[in-house]
Amino acid sequence: MNRGHLVVIGGHEDRKHDKTILSRFVELAGGIDKTIVVITAASKIATEMWEVYDKAFADLGVIRREHVHLESREDANNPELARKVEEASGIFMTGGDQKRLLAILGGTEVDTAMHTAFKERGACVGGTSAGASAMSGHMLAEGSNVLQPEKNAVNLGAGFGFIPRVVIDQHFSERHRLARLLAVVAQNPYLQGVGIDEDTALVIERGVGIEVLGQGAVTIVDGRTMISNVCDVADRDTPELIDVRLHLLPSGTRYALQENDEDNTALPAPLIDFLKNVTKRNPVS
Amino acid sequence: MNRGHLVVIGGHEDRKHDKTILSRFVELAGGIDKTIVVITAASKIATEMWEVYDKAFADLGVIRREHVHLESREDANNPELARKVEEASGIFMTGGDQKRLLAILGGTEVDTAMHTAFKERGACVGGTSAGASAMSGHMLAEGSNVLQPEKNAVNLGAGFGFIPRVVIDQHFSERHRLARLLAVVAQNPYLQGVGIDEDTALVIERGVGIEVLGQGAVTIVDGRTMISNVCDVADRDTPELIDVRLHLLPSGTRYALQENDEDNTALPAPLIDFLKNVTKRNPVS
Incomplete structure (x- = not known):
């Protein structure tokens, strides 16, 4: 039985040459004879976005490709579009602006359909750039490109909640976003920060x-054991941060959790909570 | 009694307006009636560098300012120049190239004079940019500006050894150098990485x-408890890094170590080893 996969992509995944990530997405969706739908609602140039992915998935041999074109909450509550999403084996969210994506889809029929497809049918849900940020419960909505972690540099919003207790940033190394991820974690130590580089995917x-x-x-940033004075410093000041744990997982890294904790001795202990959390089978919301 | 201070500056310290850092350097050297010498050997434009600092220190009211102009190891073994350095209350090393600085000064009379002045007379030794990197024992000699920490991206050299067991990088946030500092620490977990931002000083x-x-x-990067496969990955590949500890100390942070460990309970425990190490009174080499 297919348990459902999430493919969380840091933006600029290759769409023309080796297509490593999109190819894995197709494979995890069940292969080229399954239906893949593309949600372009994050983007204001939805048609162009669709054309790019339509061609990429066609090049990979996928026969049934559909554009779920949502420009409003009315569209996102259209039962026919929701049914398309619910029946798809692969659901792909393009880049754009994650605030726009959530403003259009959050709490709609299409949103529910995505969760049902993922949780009940084991569909593969992928998102790139804004589509990736939107996949967590607490969503990095927007943030200044700060040099140092500044208090209140980043605003959070409500994301789709496929992955709880994390906050996802993309284009991570390329746009030098560690400082803003640290800023989020400093103020929200409940969340682990996940920074994904371009043309790189975290597959769950x-x-x-x-x-x-x-x-x-x-890159994973864990502030749970951190000591910080963030609540005492002024707006846009840099807080003291002591003992933030940082993990770097390069391409090729794989970890599988065992059912029983005593069988997880081969895993790096500082990662076990993260692994349990992101792979958790939550009830259908 | 003056115990000796080190002023480790991340480059681009203000020299024209508030001069916060240079002003503290003068104060720690004993005030405006003490002698300050400027070592420009890191730079190929030594005379211009001297003029900049001559003016800045003059503006701060320092009367006795001297340029220690070293263009060769012969100069650096000149007993008269060495005596000038040994008798100075403030010794300031400008930016340029830390490899050039060490190639000219390493192991010379002027080098010995700096250590004697610091350790026996409590002189204040400052360095900015290349001059800052040169102050540790293991010196970040050169490194590519990598996006991810890559194996062998950075070369170390032998620095002046004022601070053991650390490696210092400068222009840290501005030039996005965390990846290369992580690359050093991944391969040299014996060293704690210290990244200093522009117009910012770590005063010891x-x-x-x-x-x-x-x-x-x-920013302090501590890899002592890290798990990594760096010895198994290929040259220029990115290693897996689990549980690197990161500390961020904003401007205004101060920590004083007590003589007895049991009195250090107010200090953040993850920083105590670092504090002990960088403040250690080493014998004169």
């Missing part, structure tokens, strides 16, 4: 484990 | 404590 298999693939790495 | 008082001042922050 529900109940099983994770894998990193592509050209870059995934 | 021997046997006492540290302070951060200026516009930015000091």
Whole structure:
């Protein structure tokens, strides 16, 4: 049985040459004879976005490709479009602006359909750039490109909640976003920060484990044991941060969780909570 | 008694307006009636560098300012220049190229004179940019500006050894150098990485404590408990890094070590080893 996969991509995944990540997405969706739908609502140039992915998935041999073109919440509550999404084996969210994506889809029929497809039918849900940020419960909505972690540099919003207790940033190394991810974690130590590089994907298999693939790495920032004075410093000041844990998972990294904790001795202990959390099988919301 | 201070500056310290850092350097050297010498050997434009600092220190009211102009190892073994350095209360090393600085000064009379002045007379030794990197024992000699921490991206050299067991990088946030500092620490977990932002100084008082001042922050990267496969990956590949500890000390941070460990309970425990190490009173080499 297919347990459902999430493919969380840091933007600029290759669409013309080796297509490593999109190819894995197709494979995890069940192969080229399954239906893949593309949600372009994050983008204001939805038609162009669709054309790019339509061609990429066609080049990979996928026969049934559909554009779920949503320009309003009315569209996102259209039962026919929701049914398309619910029946798809692969659901792909393009880049653009994650605030726009959530403003159009959040709490709609299409949103529910995505969760149902993922949780009940084991569909593969992928997102790149804004589409990736939107996949967590607490979503990095917007943030200044700060040099140092500044208090209140980043605004969070409500994302789709496929992955709880994390906040996802993309184009991570290329746009030098560690400082803003630290800014989020400093103020929200409940969340682990996940920074995904361009042309790089964090693949999560529900109940099983994770894998990193592509050209870059995934950076995890864990502030749970951190000591900080963030609540005492002024707006836009840099707080003191002591003992933030940083993990770097390069492409090729794979971890599989065992059912029993005593069998997880081969896994790096500082990662076990993260792995349990992101692979958790949550009830259908 | 003056115990000796080190002023480790991340480059681009203000020299024209508030001069916060240079002003503290003068104060720690004993004030405006003490002698300050400027070592420009890191730079190929030594005379211009001297003029900049001559003016800045004059503006701060320092009367006795001297240029220690070293263009060769012969110059650096000149007993008269060495005597000038040994008798100075403030010794300032400008930016340029730390490899050039060490190639000219390493192991010479002027080098010995700096250590004697610091350790026996409590002189204040400052360095900015290349001059800052040169102050540690293991010196970040050169490194590519990598996006991810890559194996062998950075070369180390032998620095002046004022601060053991650390490696110092400068222009840290501005030039996005965390990846290369992680690359050093991944391969040299014996060293703690210290990244200093522009117009920011890590001030170390021997046997006492540290302070951060200026516009930015000091980032410390501690890989001692890290798990990594760096010895197994290929040249220029990105290693897996699990559980690197990161500390961010903004401007205004101060820590003073107490003589007895049981009195250090107010200090953040993850920083105590670092504080002990950088403030250690080493014998004169």
